[in-house]
Amino acid sequence: MAAPSPEWFKSSYSGGSGTECVECARVDTGMLVRDSKQRDGAAFAVSSHAWRALINTLTARVR
Numbered sequence: 001m002a003a004p005s006p007e008w009f010k011s012s013y014s015g016g017s018g019t020e021c022v023e024c025a026r027v028d029t030g031m032l033v034r035d036s037k038q039r040d041g042a043a044f045a046v047s048s049h050a051w052r053a054l055i056n057t058l059t060a061r062v063r
Contacts, residue, residue, distance in 0.1 A: 006025030006026070006027055006032055007025055007026070008023040008024065008025045008032075008034070008039075009023060009024060009025070010022075010023050010024075010036060021035065021036060021037075022034065022035065022036060023035075023036045023039075025043075027045070029045065029047060029048065030045060030046050030047040030048040030049075030050065030051050031045070031046045031048075031051045032044070032045055032046075033045075033046060
């Protein structure tokens with residue numbers, strides 16, 4: 001049985017004007033990230049631990 005395709009999403013902060021640069025998808029091991037304008041192109045994986053560290057760092061800088 002094939003694994004289900006990941007469900008890609010853009011940030012709710014994206015403008016929706018076609019200028020978004022990345023999409024993300026949740027997977028068992030963390031997150032996938034790809035260029036939203038090249039959906040058939042390469043994606044890279046980020047572990048759950050690294051993703052949390054990134055989000056925590058970005059959140060701390062915005063506050």
